[in-house]
Amino acid sequence: MATIMLKVKLHPTLLPIIVWLVLTGQFANYALLFLSLCIHELGHLIVAYLVGANIKSCVIMPYGGEIQFSKSWQMTKQQQLLITIAGPFATLLLFLLALFFLPQNLSVPLQTIQLLLLLLNLLPIWPLDGGRIVEILWSEKKSIIQTKTSFLAFSMSCCFLCLLMALLYIPESFFFILILILLFIQNIQAFRYRRYEQAFENIVLNRLTP
Template identity: 30%
Template sequence: MSSLNILRHFHVHPVLWVMVGIGILTGSFLQLLSIFLIVLAHELGHYGMALFFRWRIRTVMLWPFGGVMETDEHHTRPFKEEVAVILAGPFQHIWIFGAIAILDTFSILSSGFIELLYTYNIVILLFNLLPIWPLDGGKLMFLLLSHQFPFVKAQVYSLYCSLVTIVLAFGLSLFFLPFSLSTVMLGCFLLWENRLEWKQRQYAFLRYLLRRYEEKRLPVNAIHSIHVTEDLPIHQIFKQFKRGTHHQIFVNFKNNTRAIIDEGECLYYYFTLKQSSASAKELADWCAT
């Protein structure tokens, strides 16, 4: 991929531009530039690993103390692959520590600024590991939950945990540390991102189902049986789908008989035939014809 195409993927969030303006006005532009370069190196780690696995990357949005890489994979890649992409960002901080040590050894920068760089690097690393969406810790938490619980429940659990962590983390920082406008802005920004993710969770789930339907060779770790009644709407069946699992759907009829439906047939009935409001019985009748 050419360097021009790579640059087209990267964008700077307006909040970061606001903080740059504040830095210029307050005389802390050099410190903000250092933070920006550390964040950029962090995101290049995610980006490089995603390219290695041939992910379809849409954008990489840079914002204070981190960034967000949007792809077209929609949670359908192998577990180890997704973990590698998530952790590739935090691992960049290891060589950044080495680079800072080299600058310190040759006295290229003042000792005070070196200490500041060490602080920025460790703070950005630890901050991104917090279980807050869409930080790396939040994505890793969702990934782990989605392999233990149905996708929909994993969404809810991870966002609840994210919200609680935001309130606790920024509440404690404002209580124990001096008031900082950038801290307040960052807390508000994360709350806003979580609010958007909550509002769009149904859309994200549908994208996941659609990608699951389109991809014919998804990684499967287990086969899981889903037992439903004949009156259950088909969209409620999907809420029991779990990542890394292939589902066999058992429809139990009122006459004590049952039908077995593969998840592929269920997804085809929903997306291709557009029977989004059909019941499990109607699905079973269609499969039987």
């Protein structure tokens, strides 16, 4: 487990966000958010370790984390679902801990953060946990490119709709809009990359087939 923790890294976009929060006097709140993100990802990592997944890297993003696995094509859907659900479950446990065991001055902001994380992370947008759960269920009896094409189109549509709704609440939704834009860019990149995943799948299948 200690070896796995060494693979955890921070995404470069965190630095300007932290600087902005320090300048605006909101760093204390973000410290709680960052702690919450780390615990969320720890939930993923613990379950991944327990089910025997080979973890390649874990990058903490402003909205959560992204875990990459070596030989991910060998993982069963059950393993993938357990690992994906573990993050929101860890967030829920932290919410309950704050609700029942922490003093109110710390409990209230921590509860709020956990609820916001759950609402954001369970949106059906890739690569959020909600999006990954939908993708895993979507991929039943389909090739990688069929799954990626249809699912990413769905994911980008959801992201675009959320972005339109968020625009109605500017300036309060400014940070949420930035996250949605980042997610939309990632979806576009994944959509362009999907054909390479299909080619990789074919190579792997050819090697495994006697």
